[in-house]
Each structure stands twice: as structure tokens, then as C-alpha cells.
């Protein structure tokens with residue numbers, strides 16, 4: 184189908200300054216990975232987020248994988264995860280030996296809460312993954328973090344969609360043991376299609392990440408007469424010795440890092456602009472009909488990475504048909520509850536008691552909402568939505 188407004192796979196355009204910094208890094212970065220731009224991006228990101236340590240990686244899935252490795256799961260250890268999320272939130276943990284246990288979402292906020300996590304916590308729970316989905320920072324995150332700490336459970340925040348959002352003036356991603364960010368093509372800022380960041384606050388994790396991220400490389404712990412012997416660098420993971428955990432190469436390149444520094448300067452503006460548009464859209468549409476139930480948040484708690492609504496009265500599919508076929512707007516449905524995928528069923532993780540996740544997925548719609556929608560496209564999107572609602 185040829186859509187007038189596709190659900191774009193590209194979030195935003197680049198400014199002249201951003202293009203120039205890419206050219207500069209292409210010309211002067213030595214080496215082209217693991218250099219000064221990565222160091223600068225990590226420092227600036229840590230400052231922006233308010234975390235002592237930030238590590239650039241090639242994408243958020245790798246950051247999740249590193250977090251999963253550092254959890255050191257043993258036989259029977261469970262990880263709690265919402266079923267209503269993107270698949271990458273979870274499978275790195277399965278690969279590292281964890282057994283998933285599904286938590287339900289709250290019907291209003293569309294994210295997990297303390298109650299839904301407590302309901303599935305057992306003596307085997309080693310870690311909890313929470314996802315600030317659609318760009319909404321989980322309201323209960325402080326309570327969830329306290330609960331995890333009290334029960335010696337590691338907390339992973341998947342902030343892939345929620346960069347820059349806050350709860351109680353603290354940025355999402357800084358409440359847990361691990362905060363995971365994505366700069367994928369779809370996200371509110373993108374470092375040329377792929378990119379991610381892992382933030383940690385504990386020194387014991389911060390000491391391990393650089394080695395785990397890059398082939399175990401580390402400096403020798405003793406002075407050498409000749410710098411070239413026994414080799415340029417050591418390959419060892421002293422903190423993980425004997426645990427069977429092997430390193431990776433998940434590095435973020437210098438050009439992407441240089442661009443990341445520049446993009447960070449306008450993430451708040453991008454989020455503000457998206458939130459402004461979302462609120463305008465929600466208000467205008469809500470005046471026409473109660474058929475679409477939006478989640479309206481006027482503060483920095485939501486960056487409206489995605490604009491989603493629940494379509495009531497069983498009218499989701501007719502709404503989508505009209506929007507796509509009559510108006511040429513590629514509305515989509517996200518995120519297939521993980522326990523319903525054959526992939527997870529085959530692994531034995533198909534059982535779940537998550538009625539809200541099932542119900543929300545079966546009735547939801549997600550609008551094209553990339554930052555680079557022009558004013559004309561946005562007006563057409565709004566006008567078309569109003570017209571379709573009037574017909575229904």
C-alpha cells in the first residue's frame with residue numbers, strides 16, 4: 184500500500200550542525216571507534232541523565248545483554264518482565280539463563296506498577312525489567328526501586344523509548360541498577376540508525392562494562408619494560424573469573440558518538456515539541472468523540488515517543504481500515520504481547536495471566552508520530568482522524 188503518511192522508520196531530520204559534526208568526525212577521528220568522541224558522549228550523557236557512569240554501545244539490545252550478563256543468573260532464577268513490550272526487552276535475559284515471569288500493565292498508564300510486580304514476585308526472582316513504554320516514565324518507579332532494593336532484586340529500566348522523561352525531577356533510567364537507552368532509527372534521537380547507552384551507578388558494574396563491551400580488553404596490572412610485551416593489552420575479566428561469562432564487541436563508533444553529543448543538545452526541544460503536538464491532538468480529537476482513549480500527560484513524565492490510543496466499543500479494526508484505506512494513513516498496532524508469540528511459547532513461556540496487556544493490545548492503535556512530520560502532514564493526520572471519528 185502506498186501511504187500518504189507512512190508509519191515512518193525514521194524519527195527526525197538532522198540539522199546543519201549535526202551534519203557538520205558527522206563530517207568532522209569522519210575526517211579527524213583516530214581511531215574511528217573507542218576514542219575521544221565516545222568518551223565525550225558518555226560524559227555528556229551521564230551529566231544529562233544524572234548518573235555517575237554511562238557507556239555507549241551499538242544498540243539498546245546490547246545494553247540489555249550486558250545488564251543480563253551482570254545479573255549472573257543461575258538455574259531457576261526468574262526475571263519479571265511486562266508481556267506488553269518490544270521483544271528485545273526480554274530475550275537477552277533468556278539467553279543468559281533467566282526464566283521469564285510476566286507482569287501485567289495498568290490499563291490507564293499502559294505500563295507495569297508496583298502491584299503487578301509484587302503479584303508475580305517469588306523467592307526465585309533475581310531481577311525485574313521495567314519498560315517506560317511509549318515514552319511514559321513509570322509513575323511507581325520510586326516504589327518499585329525501593330521494593331527491589333529491600334528484596335535484593337536487581338532492577339533494569341528499559342528506557343529505549345523514554346529518553347529525557349522524569350519522575351520526581353529524576354530522569355528515567357537512574358532509579359534502577361541498569362538504565363538502557365536506544366538511539367535506533369525510530370527513537371526520539373538517532374545516531375544514524377543504531378546506537379545505545381547503558382547507565383549504571385554501582386562501581387562494581389562500572390568496572391566490568393568496558394571489558395564486557397569490548398573483547399575483555401583491559402590494561403595490564405603491572406609495569407612492563409617493553410610496552411609491546413607480552414601483548415598490547417590484557418584479555419581478562421577479573422571480576423567475573425570462574426563465572427563462565429564471556430565478553431562481546433558492542434562498541435559505539437566515533438561518528439555516531441560525535442553526532443550523539445550534538446543531538447543531546449536538542450533532545451529536550453524534540454520532546455517538548457512532540458508533547459505539544461500530542462496534547463493538541465488529544466484535546467482536539469477528544470472534543471469530537473470518546474471513541475479514542477488517550478493517555479494524557481502534560482509534564483516531562485511523557486515524551487510521546489509514540490502516540491497511542493485504546494479504541495473502545497470494539498471499533499479498532501474499522502477505525503484502522505478507514506484511516507489506512509480511505510485516508511492513506513499508516514496507523515499500526517504495537518506490541519504483540521510476548522507470551523502470545525510462538526517463539527516464547529516454544530521456549531515454554533506461553534502461560535501468562537495478563538488480562539490488561541491482552542485487552543490493550545487487542546484494542547489499541549498507534550499513529551504515525553515521527554518528529555519530522557511536517558505541519559501539513561500533522562494537520563492532515565488530525566483532520567482525517569476527526570472525520571473518521573465522526574463517521575463512526
Ligand SMILES: Cc1ncc(COP(=O)(O)O)c(C=O)c1O
Nearest residue numbers: 242243244269271272343365367
Ligand atoms: C522498549 C524497547 N526496548 C528495546 C529496544 C531495542 O533497542 P535497539 O533497537 O536500540 O536495540 C527497543 C527498540 O528498538 C524498544 O522499543
